[in-house]
Structures are given as C-alpha cells and as structure tokens.
Amino acid sequence: MHHAFTLSGETLHALPSGALYWPARRLLCVSDLHLGKSERLARRGGALLPPYETRETLHRLEAEVDRTAPATVICLGDSFDDLAAVRGLEDEARLRLARLMAGRDWTWIEGNHDAGPVEIGGTHRAQMTLGPLTFRHIADAAQTGEISGHYHPKARLKGTTRPCFLLDGDRLILPAFGTYTGGLPTDAAALKGLLRQGALAILTGPRALPMPL
Template sequence: MSAAELTIQGEIFAIVHEGALWHERERMLIVADLHFEKGSAFAERGRGLLPPYDTRATLGRLAALIARLEPARMVALGDSFHDRRAGSRIDGADLAQLRDLQRGRDWLWVAGNHDPDAPEGVEGDWLAEYGFGNIVLRHEPSAGAAPGEIAGHLHPVAKIRMRGESVRRRCVASDGLRAVLPAFGTYAGGLNVMDRAFDMLFSRGAMNAWMLGAGRVHRMPENRLIADL
C-alpha cells in the first residue's frame, strides 16, 4: 500500500495519500473535516451558487478508500457537515450512499464546531471525542501539549519551493506526539502549517508535513516548508 508510517504514543498509523490515517490492528480509518454540503451552504448564504456536487465528490473518494481498506470502524473527526441545516439540503441519493457506506461497520461521528450535533436524517453516533489506547481523537486540537491527540479542524496544508516553483498540498502534520489531519472535504480550503495557529501545537522545528501527492505522500521536515503570503 502506498503509505507512510506514523507512530504516535506507540500506536502505528499509516498515512494514506487520499488524506486519512489507517490503523491496521483496529482496522480503523480516520478522516477529518468532510464538510458535506459546503456548496449548498454557500448558496444558501448568497455567497455564490457553487456546483452542488461537492458532497457527491467527497463521498465518491471516501467510498473508494473504504472499498480499498474495508475498515471495521470509521471515525470522522468533526465538521463532517458544513452546518446544522446540511441535512435539509443534502440530496436523497447522496444520503442513501452515505448510509450504504455506514452499513456493516462502526461509524463514529466526532462533533465539530460546524456540526455540534447530528443533522436531520443522518445516522450514527455523535461523540464529543473518542479514545482508544493512549490515543484521543477529537475535532479541535487543544492548545499546549497533548500527547496522543489526533485532531482536524485546522485543514493543514504545506508548501515547498523547488526550482523556483512552489507546490502547495494538503498534508498531515505531526511531531510524533500528536497529529493534525488534512480536510477531506472537496470544497475545504487549507491553512498553511507555518501559520501561527500551529505554534501552540508543535514545538517549532520538530514537525513534519506529509504532503499528499498522486498515489503517495511526501514527508517534508519543517525546515523545508515555506509560509503562505
């Protein structure tokens, strides 16, 4: 499998290039920030009638990943739905596909700031956070040291410069003690890991970014990364 390994508090995770963590022993797949129905949320707020296919596109990538790995347990790390009204806007076919994916496995929704509770019509357990072993999965990373924490919320991206060009990609950010996962949602934007917001999470210099590439991830040490404008 095209993956890199990441060990946090003794637990070994594979970083898969689609932008998720895979725990082989638990057969557990972790994704963050799906932001279902972000497009229709924009439309509702008058911010542009964006193509309403983002949920379908996100589900499509998720379905492919699930088909490949066949997880026994799926954890979505919060902001899975862009807002509470997402359930009233989601297309019936999309909702049906989601239910299909949920069937036959544990499906845990961790609550996010966008989706503190379940939107209407959505099945599965809604948790504040979820722990196993020395690992805790939550939406928003806590400020200060938090060994064993795996979170989302910040939508990390990393940028490098090579031969006068820059490449900016979604990434997993980790210093070996904790990790922040990239947003999985199709319309989700990204925040550069060199931004101040990450200062509180990692001791500077110790972080690596696993940038998502075509069919593989690329590990870049912090000193190789550059900030956004």
C-alpha cells in the first residue's frame, strides 16, 4: 500500500504510516517523533495532555521496523520535544528504543527542538548524505536530492485532513511521525516557496495516496 517514486535516480517508498523506505539501502526514515511532548507541556505549565504519546509513537515505529527490517534508521530531527524530554523518558520507553536500535546503524539528525539525544546512543549529525540524497531537518531551497521534515505538512481531501509527504523533482518533505503533532497546510507560504510546479502531496492513511497540489 506504499507509493513508489524516484528522487535523484533512487527508488523510494512513501509508506502509509508517514515513514519512508529506501529499498536499495534497507533504510527506514522518520521525522518529527516529538517524543515526550506531553511531559514537556506539563513541565512548562502548558496544556495537560494524556501522557501516552511516546508509547503510541514507539509502537508505530516498532511496527515499521518489524515490517521493513531495516539495516539503517534515520530520524530527521525533533525526535524529542526538547532535550529535557530525553531525561524524562520512562524506563519502558528507553528499553523499547534500545531494542529498536540494537544491531542497526541508527542516526539522529539534529532538529530545532533537540540538538541530538547523545545519551541514548546512535550517531548524531547535523545532516547526512548517502549517495545522491541528503537527509536534514529543515529543507534548503537551494539544494536538490534532499529529504527533510520540520514542517509537519498536512493536506485536505474530501473534508478530511491527513499528514502527507510533499514531493517535487528536487526534494521530499516528510510528515511528522509523532502522535501529538500539529500540521502546516500544503498551501502555506513557507511550503509554497520550497516546492516546484507540479509537486505532489502523498497522503498517509490506509494507503499512501498521491494527489497533485
């Protein structure tokens, strides 16, 4: 139920969950997990949300890891809602992360919410280039062959709003994978300035559904 497409000569799969899979490299990529968001909001005196989003986000990530059996995992930044949220992780969540990371090349890309959760292992980079593709948190309009996150794009179809990938000939922007994450409409000025004419939104849901913007 994925949507296959080509970027910089490489075949990639947009998965219905909002994760990205690169079959040739056995690479799974997710963006904007925002683990610990409810804890961070409570700590800073914000809205009190049910504290289950970390558990749910890790459950969904585990499902994709089990399904794709990746050798490499890249998390495209804002993996935690802030660095203090790393320290606030429950032991169960730490163990689940450790099991997911075991035996895999796991890279945390720095985001604007977190500078890289150094204390939980993995590799930590500002950005990462593999072959013709560069993985970073925030898109750079001057670059090509780019995979990024940050904007949490969402598209509307038949009265329903869904997180979506955004794809043109130069770049792919991933949806937020985290459970408690808002979104930016695809017609927002920040996104219009990044995407070329003819860009696609690939909606998440029961299946990955491409739709012209």
